[in-house]
Amino acid sequence: KAGVTQTPRYLIKTRGQQVTLSCSPISGHRSVSWYQQTPGQGLQFLFEYFSETQRNKGNFPGRFSGRQFSNSRSEMNVSTLELGDSALYLCASSLVGQGVYNEQFFGPGTRLTVL
């Protein structure tokens, strides 16, 4: 079974631009979560999507947004990029079951550099 895939793997943008990152979850996984990883702040939760609905959100400004499609693929968008948005963005997918915890499986990440 293929793992979580993220595209692109590397991205260079300039301040003020916007960027869209894509995540394809493991087949059958309906929950997709996004995390930002930086040397200073570590790993921080951005948001979680399930059935095309955002059901959990971290403490990030409104410039960070996401969506999920009917096939569970997810995109996140960052508008008006700032230098501090340079980070590794990780996507994780999981099954969803009532009363059962399902672990998150992570993709390789997209390395975003803002110049």
Next chain:
Amino acid sequence: AQSVTQLGSHVSVSEGALVLLRCNYSSSVPPYLFWYVQYPNQGLQLLLKYTTGATLVKGINGFEAEFKKSETSFHLTKPSAHMSDAAEYFCAVSSYHGSSNTGKLIFGQGTTLQVKP
């Protein structure tokens, strides 16, 4: 609110020596606890998890961890380090508590493990 503290941002051991990576958590509800490993330029791989039941959990690659509620700890150990264990290790806690919500993961700052020949 939940939080995770990993003691020591860098740990160095000799090949064959005991590996001990420390993690303490804070949680107002019974925690679900995890250890992940990250190799350079890769995502996170789950080493092991504690949800309920046995407090000593075994994971992949010979790692294990013990949930100690009285000490609010979940330290990761491996009896004998291998060169391939060199990586960054993250302890995490989840707010999941029996609902269909997977829950977001709260991560510690990470510990870089160096293994010397």
